[in-house]
Amino acid sequence: MSEARRAGELRLAADPPADATLAFIGRIRTPWGRDDCPRNPAEARARGGGAVLQIAAPYRPGLEGIAPGDALMLLYWMDGADRALIRLHPPHRDAPAGVFALRAPARPNPVALSAVRCTGIDATAGRVEVTALDCHDGTPLLDIKPQRPGVDAP
Amino acid sequence: MSEARRAGELRLAADPPADATLAFIGRIRTPWGRDDCPRNPAEARARGGGAVLQIAAPYRPGLEGIAPGDALMLLYWMDGADRALIRLHPPHRDAPAGVFALRAPARPNPVALSAVRCTGIDATAGRVEVTALDCHDGTPLLDIKPQRPGVDAP
Numbered sequence: 001m002s003e004a005r006r007a008g009e010l011r012l013a014a015d016p017p018a019d020a021t022l023a024f025i026g027r028i029r030t031p032w033g034r035d036d037c038p039r040n041p042a043e044a045r046a047r048g049g050g051a052v053l054q055i056a057a058p059y060r061p062g063l064e065g066i067a068p069g070d071a072l073m074l075l076y077w078m079d080g081a082d083r084a085l086i087r088l089h090p091p092h093r094d095a096p097a098g099v100f101a102l103r104a105p106a107r108p109n110p111v112a113l114s115a116v117r118c119t120g121i122d123a124t125a126g127r128v129e130v131t132a133l134d135c136h137d138g139t140p141l142l143d144i145k146p147q148r149p150g151v152d153a154p
Numbered sequence: 155m156s157e158a159r160r161a162g163e164l165r166l167a168a169d170p171p172a173d174a175t176l177a178f179i180g181r182i183r184t185p186w187g188r189d190d191c192p193r194n195p196a197e198a199r200a201r202g203g204g205a206v207l208q209i210a211a212p213y214r215p216g217l218e219g220i221a222p223g224d225a226l227m228l229l230y231w232m233d234g235a236d237r238a239l240i241r242l243h244p245p246h247r248d249a250p251a252g253v254f255a256l257r258a259p260a261r262p263n264p265v266a267l268s269a270v271r272c273t274g275i276d277a278t279a280g281r282v283e284v285t286a287l288d289c290h291d292g293t294p295l296l297d298i299k300p301q302r303p304g305v306d307a308p
Contacts, residue, residue, distance in 0.1 A: 010215050016177030019294065020231055023170030023262050041305045059262060061164050062240045065255030071308045075229075075265055077174055086216045098277075100298035101219030103305065108177050108213060109296045111229055111265065117308040123252075131308060140173065142263045144254035151195050151257065152306050154225045154271040154285060 008096035010087035016108040024140035025062075026055040026126065028076055034136045040103070041114050044134040050119060051133040053141055055126035063123040063144075070118045071147035072130065077140040081110035115147050162250035164241035170262040178294035179216075180209040180280065182230055184287055191290045194257070195268050198288040204273060205287040207295055209280035217277040217298075224272045225301035226284065231294040235264035269301050 029052040038044035053074075055063060066072070085106040089096040099107040112135065120129035128144070183206040192198035207228075209217060220226070239260040243250040253261040266289065274283035282298070 012212050014212075016179075018175035019178040020176040020233075021172035022174040022176060022265075023237075024173040025170075025262055058166050058168075059240060059254075062252040062254040062261070064241060065251035073267060073306075075263070075267070079174075083177075086213060087218060097219035098216040100213075100216040101300060103299055103302065107216070107297060108179055109229070111176075111297060113227060113229070113267065113299065113306070115306050115308040143261060143265060145257055145267065146255060147306075147308065148257065149307070152227075152267070152269050152301075153303070154269045154301065 006089040008087065009085065009089050012084040012086055016083055022077065022142055024077065024142070025059045026053055026141045028053055028133060028135055028139040028141050030133055030135060030137050032136050034080070037136045038134040041132070041134050044132040049132060051130050053128040053130060053144070055128065057126065060123055060126040063121065063128065066118055066121055066128065068118050068120055072116050072118055073145045073147045073152060074114050074116060074133070074141065075143040076112050076135060077142055078105035078110035078112050079140060081105040081107065083108055083110060111142060160243040162241065162243050163239065166238040166240055170237055176231065176296055178231065178296070179213045180207055180295045182207055182287060182289055182293040182295050184289060184291050186290050188234070188290045192288040195286070195288050198286040203286060205284050207282040207284060207298070209282065211280065214277055214280040217275065217282065220272055220275055220282065222272050222274055226270055226272055227299045227301045227306060228268050228270060228295065229297040230266050230289055231296055232259035232264035232266050233294060235259040235261065237262055237264060265296060
Protein backbone atom coordinates (compact mmCIF):
# COMPACT_ATOMS: atom_id res chain seq x y z
CA MET A 1 0.00 0.00 0.00
CA SER A 2 1.29 3.46 -0.79
CA GLU A 3 1.38 6.18 1.83
CA ALA A 4 -1.56 8.50 2.37
CA ARG A 5 -1.10 11.59 0.23
CA ARG A 6 -1.88 14.45 2.63
CA ALA A 7 -1.85 14.89 6.42
CA GLY A 8 -4.86 13.26 8.04
CA GLU A 9 -5.53 10.93 5.14
CA LEU A 10 -5.80 7.23 5.90
CA ARG A 11 -5.57 4.06 3.84
CA LEU A 12 -6.90 0.56 4.43
CA ALA A 13 -4.25 -2.01 5.42
CA ALA A 14 -5.31 -4.12 2.42
CA ASP A 15 -7.36 -3.65 -0.72
CA PRO A 16 -11.08 -4.41 -0.27
CA PRO A 17 -11.98 -8.10 -0.75
CA ALA A 18 -14.10 -9.43 -3.64
CA ASP A 19 -17.45 -10.32 -2.05
CA ALA A 20 -19.57 -9.95 -5.21
CA THR A 21 -19.09 -9.27 -8.92
CA LEU A 22 -20.36 -6.62 -11.32
CA ALA A 23 -21.01 -6.78 -15.06
CA PHE A 24 -20.48 -3.77 -17.35
CA ILE A 25 -23.74 -3.36 -19.28
CA GLY A 26 -22.28 -0.76 -21.63
CA ARG A 27 -20.14 2.35 -21.89
CA ILE A 28 -20.81 6.07 -21.39
CA ARG A 29 -19.71 8.33 -24.22
CA THR A 30 -18.93 11.88 -23.09
CA PRO A 31 -16.92 14.82 -24.50
CA TRP A 32 -14.38 14.45 -21.66
CA GLY A 33 -10.97 12.83 -21.51
CA ARG A 34 -9.32 11.73 -18.28
CA ASP A 35 -7.47 15.04 -18.07
CA ASP A 36 -10.25 17.54 -18.76
CA CYS A 37 -13.12 15.81 -16.97
CA PRO A 38 -15.53 18.03 -14.98
CA ARG A 39 -15.08 17.50 -11.24
CA ASN A 40 -18.79 17.14 -10.53
CA PRO A 41 -22.19 17.09 -12.28
CA ALA A 42 -22.75 20.82 -11.69
CA GLU A 43 -19.56 21.63 -13.62
CA ALA A 44 -20.53 19.17 -16.37
CA ARG A 45 -23.92 20.83 -16.76
CA ALA A 46 -22.32 24.29 -16.84
CA ARG A 47 -19.81 23.27 -19.53
CA GLY A 48 -22.64 21.73 -21.58
CA GLY A 49 -22.69 18.75 -23.90
CA GLY A 50 -24.80 15.69 -23.38
CA ALA A 51 -23.73 12.07 -23.04
CA VAL A 52 -24.70 8.85 -24.80
CA LEU A 53 -25.14 5.46 -23.13
CA GLN A 54 -24.08 2.62 -25.45
CA ILE A 55 -25.72 -0.56 -24.16
CA ALA A 56 -24.26 -3.98 -25.05
CA ALA A 57 -26.57 -6.18 -27.15
CA PRO A 58 -27.69 -8.72 -24.50
CA TYR A 59 -28.96 -5.94 -22.22
CA ARG A 60 -30.94 -3.91 -24.79
CA PRO A 61 -34.35 -5.50 -24.02
CA GLY A 62 -33.89 -4.02 -20.54
CA LEU A 63 -34.38 -0.53 -22.04
CA GLU A 64 -38.01 -1.12 -23.05
CA GLY A 65 -40.25 1.41 -21.37
CA ILE A 66 -37.70 4.25 -21.12
CA ALA A 67 -38.84 7.37 -23.02
CA PRO A 68 -37.47 10.86 -23.73
CA GLY A 69 -38.14 13.15 -20.80
CA ASP A 70 -37.72 10.40 -18.20
CA ALA A 71 -35.57 11.16 -15.15
CA LEU A 72 -32.98 8.40 -14.71
CA MET A 73 -30.46 7.43 -12.06
CA LEU A 74 -27.23 6.08 -13.53
CA LEU A 75 -24.73 3.90 -11.67
CA TYR A 76 -21.29 3.74 -13.23
CA TRP A 77 -17.86 2.42 -12.38
CA MET A 78 -15.07 4.88 -11.58
CA ASP A 79 -12.41 2.56 -12.93
CA GLY A 80 -9.42 4.71 -12.00
CA ALA A 81 -10.45 5.31 -8.37
CA ASP A 82 -8.21 4.55 -5.37
CA ARG A 83 -10.20 1.89 -3.46
CA ALA A 84 -7.97 1.80 -0.37
CA LEU A 85 -8.27 5.46 0.63
CA ILE A 86 -10.71 5.67 3.55
CA ARG A 87 -10.14 9.20 4.90
CA LEU A 88 -9.48 11.94 2.41
CA HIS A 89 -8.51 15.63 2.39
CA PRO A 90 -10.14 17.18 -0.69
CA PRO A 91 -8.41 20.41 -1.84
CA HIS A 92 -11.61 22.47 -1.38
CA ARG A 93 -12.12 21.48 2.28
CA ASP A 94 -10.51 22.70 5.49
CA ALA A 95 -10.00 19.26 7.03
CA PRO A 96 -9.97 15.57 6.12
CA ALA A 97 -13.25 13.64 6.10
CA GLY A 98 -14.29 10.02 5.74
CA VAL A 99 -14.97 8.92 2.18
CA PHE A 100 -18.59 8.08 3.13
CA ALA A 101 -19.13 11.78 3.97
CA LEU A 102 -17.85 12.78 0.50
CA ARG A 103 -18.88 12.22 -3.13
CA ALA A 104 -15.23 11.74 -4.21
CA PRO A 105 -14.58 8.78 -6.55
CA ALA A 106 -12.07 7.32 -4.04
CA ARG A 107 -14.01 4.78 -1.89
CA PRO A 108 -13.98 1.00 -1.30
CA ASN A 109 -16.65 0.48 -3.98
CA PRO A 110 -16.22 3.23 -6.60
CA VAL A 111 -19.80 3.16 -7.88
CA ALA A 112 -20.78 6.68 -8.98
CA LEU A 113 -24.35 7.89 -8.97
CA SER A 114 -25.80 10.70 -11.05
CA ALA A 115 -29.28 11.78 -12.13
CA VAL A 116 -29.89 12.69 -15.77
CA ARG A 117 -32.81 13.21 -18.09
CA CYS A 118 -33.30 11.05 -21.18
CA THR A 119 -33.24 13.21 -24.32
CA GLY A 120 -33.57 10.43 -26.91
CA ILE A 121 -33.56 6.64 -27.17
CA ASP A 122 -33.14 3.91 -29.77
CA ALA A 123 -33.59 0.74 -27.68
CA THR A 124 -32.93 -1.61 -30.62
CA ALA A 125 -29.56 0.03 -31.27
CA GLY A 126 -28.82 0.24 -27.54
CA ARG A 127 -28.40 4.02 -27.67
CA VAL A 128 -29.72 6.33 -24.92
CA GLU A 129 -29.05 10.06 -25.11
CA VAL A 130 -28.93 11.84 -21.75
CA THR A 131 -28.05 15.20 -20.21
CA ALA A 132 -24.52 16.05 -19.05
CA LEU A 133 -22.36 13.68 -16.98
CA ASP A 134 -19.04 14.27 -15.24
CA CYS A 135 -17.26 11.05 -16.23
CA HIS A 136 -14.61 10.48 -18.89
CA ASP A 137 -15.44 8.97 -22.27
CA GLY A 138 -15.67 5.17 -22.11
CA THR A 139 -16.66 4.91 -18.44
CA PRO A 140 -18.31 1.51 -17.74
CA LEU A 141 -22.04 1.67 -17.05
CA LEU A 142 -23.54 -0.59 -14.34
CA ASP A 143 -27.24 0.22 -14.12
CA ILE A 144 -30.07 2.53 -15.17
CA LYS A 145 -33.01 3.09 -12.84
CA PRO A 146 -36.04 5.36 -13.10
CA GLN A 147 -35.48 8.27 -10.71
CA ARG A 148 -38.19 8.39 -8.02
CA PRO A 149 -38.42 11.53 -5.85
CA GLY A 150 -39.99 9.42 -3.07
CA VAL A 151 -37.04 6.98 -3.03
CA ASP A 152 -34.12 9.20 -3.98
CA ALA A 153 -34.73 11.86 -1.34
CA PRO A 154 -35.18 11.09 2.38
CA MET B 155 -31.09 -20.90 -17.38
CA SER B 156 -34.64 -21.35 -16.14
CA GLU B 157 -37.61 -20.28 -18.25
CA ALA B 158 -39.01 -16.78 -17.99
CA ARG B 159 -41.80 -16.77 -15.42
CA ARG B 160 -44.62 -14.85 -17.12
CA ALA B 161 -45.57 -14.13 -20.75
CA GLY B 162 -43.37 -11.39 -22.22
CA GLU B 163 -40.57 -11.87 -19.72
CA LEU B 164 -37.09 -12.43 -21.10
CA ARG B 165 -33.86 -13.87 -19.70
CA LEU B 166 -30.23 -13.39 -20.74
CA ALA B 167 -28.71 -16.38 -22.54
CA ALA B 168 -25.99 -16.50 -19.85
CA ASP B 169 -25.42 -15.00 -16.44
CA PRO B 170 -23.70 -11.58 -16.51
CA PRO B 171 -19.87 -11.76 -16.59
CA ALA B 172 -17.61 -10.62 -13.73
CA ASP B 173 -16.03 -7.38 -14.97
CA ALA B 174 -15.33 -5.85 -11.55
CA THR B 175 -15.60 -6.80 -7.89
CA LEU B 176 -17.43 -5.33 -4.89
CA ALA B 177 -16.59 -5.45 -1.19
CA PHE B 178 -19.28 -5.59 1.50
CA ILE B 179 -18.47 -2.73 3.92
CA GLY B 180 -21.02 -3.89 6.49
CA ARG B 181 -24.56 -5.14 7.00
CA ILE B 182 -27.95 -3.46 7.28
CA ARG B 183 -30.03 -4.45 10.31
CA THR B 184 -33.78 -4.05 9.75
CA PRO B 185 -36.94 -5.45 11.39
CA TRP B 186 -37.72 -7.45 8.20
CA GLY B 187 -37.15 -11.08 7.30
CA ARG B 188 -37.03 -12.36 3.73
CA ASP B 189 -40.75 -13.21 3.89
CA ASP B 190 -42.22 -10.04 5.40
CA CYS B 191 -40.01 -7.44 3.73
CA PRO B 192 -41.70 -4.22 2.51
CA ARG B 193 -41.86 -4.11 -1.29
CA ASN B 194 -40.53 -0.56 -1.54
CA PRO B 195 -39.27 2.34 0.62
CA ALA B 196 -42.72 3.96 0.79
CA GLU B 197 -44.14 0.79 2.37
CA ALA B 198 -41.16 0.57 4.74
CA ARG B 199 -41.72 4.15 5.90
CA ALA B 200 -45.44 3.52 6.38
CA ARG B 201 -44.82 0.38 8.48
CA GLY B 202 -42.29 2.29 10.59
CA GLY B 203 -39.11 1.13 12.29
CA GLY B 204 -35.67 2.45 11.52
CA ALA B 205 -32.59 0.57 10.37
CA VAL B 206 -29.02 0.33 11.63
CA LEU B 207 -25.90 0.18 9.47
CA GLN B 208 -23.19 -1.98 11.06
CA ILE B 209 -19.90 -1.01 9.44
CA ALA B 210 -16.95 -3.45 9.49
CA ALA B 211 -13.93 -2.23 11.46
CA PRO B 212 -11.56 -1.33 8.56
CA TYR B 213 -14.14 1.02 7.02
CA ARG B 214 -15.16 2.94 10.16
CA PRO B 215 -12.78 5.90 9.61
CA GLY B 216 -14.79 6.48 6.42
CA LEU B 217 -17.76 7.59 8.56
CA GLU B 218 -16.00 10.69 9.96
CA GLY B 219 -18.00 13.77 9.07
CA ILE B 220 -21.45 12.14 9.01
CA ALA B 221 -23.83 13.69 11.58
CA PRO B 222 -27.43 13.14 12.72
CA GLY B 223 -29.83 14.91 10.37
CA ASP B 224 -27.68 14.28 7.27
CA ALA B 225 -29.45 13.01 4.16
CA LEU B 226 -27.61 9.92 2.87
CA MET B 227 -27.79 7.74 -0.25
CA LEU B 228 -27.21 4.06 0.51
CA LEU B 229 -26.11 1.47 -2.03
CA TYR B 230 -26.73 -2.14 -1.00
CA TRP B 231 -26.58 -5.58 -2.55
CA MET B 232 -29.81 -7.44 -3.27
CA ASP B 233 -28.18 -10.82 -2.74
CA GLY B 234 -31.22 -12.91 -3.65
CA ALA B 235 -31.97 -11.12 -6.94
CA ASP B 236 -32.31 -12.89 -10.30
CA ARG B 237 -29.47 -11.36 -12.38
CA ALA B 238 -30.47 -12.95 -15.72
CA LEU B 239 -33.98 -11.52 -15.99
CA ILE B 240 -33.88 -8.60 -18.46
CA ARG B 241 -37.58 -7.98 -19.21
CA LEU B 242 -40.03 -8.36 -16.37
CA HIS B 243 -43.79 -8.31 -15.81
CA PRO B 244 -44.39 -6.95 -12.29
CA PRO B 245 -47.79 -7.95 -10.83
CA HIS B 246 -48.87 -4.30 -10.45
CA ARG B 247 -48.29 -3.41 -14.13
CA ASP B 248 -50.36 -4.03 -17.27
CA ALA B 249 -47.46 -5.14 -19.45
CA PRO B 250 -43.84 -6.29 -19.27
CA ALA B 251 -41.07 -3.67 -19.14
CA GLY B 252 -37.29 -3.68 -19.31
CA VAL B 253 -35.56 -3.97 -15.96
CA PHE B 254 -33.86 -0.57 -16.53
CA ALA B 255 -37.33 1.03 -16.59
CA LEU B 256 -38.17 -0.55 -13.20
CA ARG B 257 -36.83 -0.38 -9.65
CA ALA B 258 -37.28 -4.15 -9.18
CA PRO B 259 -34.32 -5.97 -7.52
CA ALA B 260 -34.00 -8.27 -10.57
CA ARG B 261 -31.36 -6.72 -12.88
CA PRO B 262 -27.85 -7.60 -14.14
CA ASN B 263 -26.23 -5.68 -11.25
CA PRO B 264 -28.60 -5.85 -8.27
CA VAL B 265 -27.33 -2.71 -6.53
CA ALA B 266 -30.24 -1.06 -4.70
CA LEU B 267 -30.36 2.62 -3.99
CA SER B 268 -32.35 4.35 -1.26
CA ALA B 269 -32.22 7.73 0.45
CA VAL B 270 -32.41 7.89 4.24
CA ARG B 271 -31.76 10.37 7.00
CA CYS B 272 -29.15 9.70 9.69
CA THR B 273 -30.78 9.64 13.13
CA GLY B 274 -27.70 8.76 15.19
CA ILE B 275 -24.06 7.74 14.75
CA ASP B 276 -21.22 6.15 16.72
CA ALA B 277 -18.39 6.13 14.20
CA THR B 278 -15.95 4.36 16.54
CA ALA B 279 -18.39 1.47 17.02
CA GLY B 280 -19.30 1.51 13.31
CA ARG B 281 -22.98 2.07 14.07
CA VAL B 282 -25.17 4.41 12.00
CA GLU B 283 -28.89 4.72 12.76
CA VAL B 284 -31.07 5.68 9.79
CA THR B 285 -34.73 5.99 8.79
CA ALA B 286 -36.69 3.05 7.33
CA LEU B 287 -35.35 0.78 4.60
CA ASP B 288 -37.10 -1.90 2.54
CA CYS B 289 -34.40 -4.60 2.66
CA HIS B 290 -34.26 -7.75 4.80
CA ASP B 291 -32.14 -7.97 7.93
CA GLY B 292 -28.49 -8.70 7.12
CA THR B 293 -28.45 -7.16 3.63
CA PRO B 294 -24.85 -6.35 2.55
CA LEU B 295 -24.03 -2.63 2.43
CA LEU B 296 -21.83 -1.31 -0.41
CA ASP B 297 -21.58 2.45 0.01
CA ILE B 298 -22.81 5.54 1.85
CA LYS B 299 -22.83 8.90 0.08
CA PRO B 300 -24.08 12.32 1.17
CA GLN B 301 -27.32 12.96 -0.72
CA ARG B 302 -27.04 16.06 -2.94
CA PRO B 303 -30.24 17.51 -4.45
CA GLY B 304 -28.17 18.91 -7.35
CA VAL B 305 -26.70 15.50 -8.22
CA ASP B 306 -29.50 13.14 -7.27
CA ALA B 307 -32.23 14.88 -9.29
CA PRO B 308 -31.85 15.79 -12.97
